[in-house]
Amino acid sequence: LRTVDELIHAIRRLAVRGAPALGAAGALGVVLAAREGGDLTALKERAARVAQARPTAVNLSWGVARALEKLDGGADAVLAEALEILDEDERLNRAASAHAAEIVVGLCDRRPLRLLSHCNAGHLATVAWGSALGVVWHLHERGLVESVLVDETRPLLQGARLTAWELAQAGVPYRVQPDSAAAAAMARGLVDCVLVGADRIAANGDVANKIGTYGLAIAAHHHGVPLVVVAPSSTVDTSLASGAEIAIEERAPEELRTFVGATVTPPDADVFNPAFDVTPAELITAVVTECGRYRPPG
Structure with missing residues (x-):
């Protein structure tokens, strides 16, 4: 999955599913949103679309919000936070x-x-x-x-x-x-x-x-x-x-x-x-x- 649209499609058709997996996907969605360029408003709009892809599953919006908190540190900080979510999930x-x-x-x-x-x-x-x-x-x-x-x-x-x-x-x-x-x-x-x-x-x-x-x-x-x-x-x-x-x-x-x-x-x-x-x-x-x-x- 290389774009926000591809990720949203995968989530909606349940290729990516399960609350913890969706949390990780939400954070990685912010990484994809950052890589697609544009200003901060456009990035946040793309991230919001990811968060809304499955409204019942709170982990999805949680993962998005957690990654967005690192925006001030730049794209590398957002990626590091997404990878931390991946690492901590098994624990x-x-x-x-x-x-x-x-x-x-x-x-x-x-x-x-x-x-x-x-x-x-x-x-x-x-x-x-x-x-x-x-x-x-x-x-x-x-x-x-x-x-x-x-x-x-x-x-x-x-x-x-x-x-x-x-x-x-x-x-x-x-x-x-x-x-x-x-x-x-x-x-x-x-x-x-x-x-x-x-x-x-x-x-x-x-x-x-x-x-x-x-x-x-x-x-x-x-x-x-x-x-x-x-x-x-x-x-x-x-x-x-x-x-x-x-x-x-x-x-x-x-x-x-x-x-x-x-x-x-x-x-x-x-x-x-x-x-x-x-x-x-x-x-x-x-x-x-x-x-x-x-x-x-x-």
Whole structure:
């Protein structure tokens, strides 16, 4: 990716995705904006376009803002800040997932553990290691994972296409399931803990994440299954009092009208296709960052 327009296109079509990865992309977008020349106003306008490419994911605008803070130091300072974000991402992900792994071990008596994953929050959603899947890597290294149930994550199948691949590469036993099977799996006692990432966390602990997370949380709460959210602290947006203030992106209707290239609905079918939903804090067992368990201010 060599231009701001190319980066924005890649973000919007989800070639670049995942909250931590978007944070790094946002900072690098400012580097690209600086290289395209023009005055300061033009640079900031290009940077703002990058920040707005995915409105729900706070890490994108966070990365842009962090890089813009270094503008007074020149292009080299902006690049250095972007590279620092890249370097620190793995450290933060490892720390957050290590904290979360200890919390999961404390919450769940059964050994080895049967985990459930939604969407993709591993290496492919971060610069390195992963957030929610990072917990799986920690637990797998300790021999504590029996298997992972992988929600396929319709409509774009991030679970089936990405998470399943990551688990296979790591040698972690897994099974892919339709999203609609998750509640039944919990009812049958097949899930000890649900692990998810986050795209934005409000000050009160409400969490915006991939569509379907809210339904998972309701089912998990009903069946007494812990649901643990893992994300870097940059995903926490204390400017928003609650999840009611989080803007929810809606995706193109074609994502639902087609499946693996085949049209599956009437061509003109109306579509409701939100990319994210908001899970209330009271349905979440723990939100975990590199600082440990998140506690709302006050």
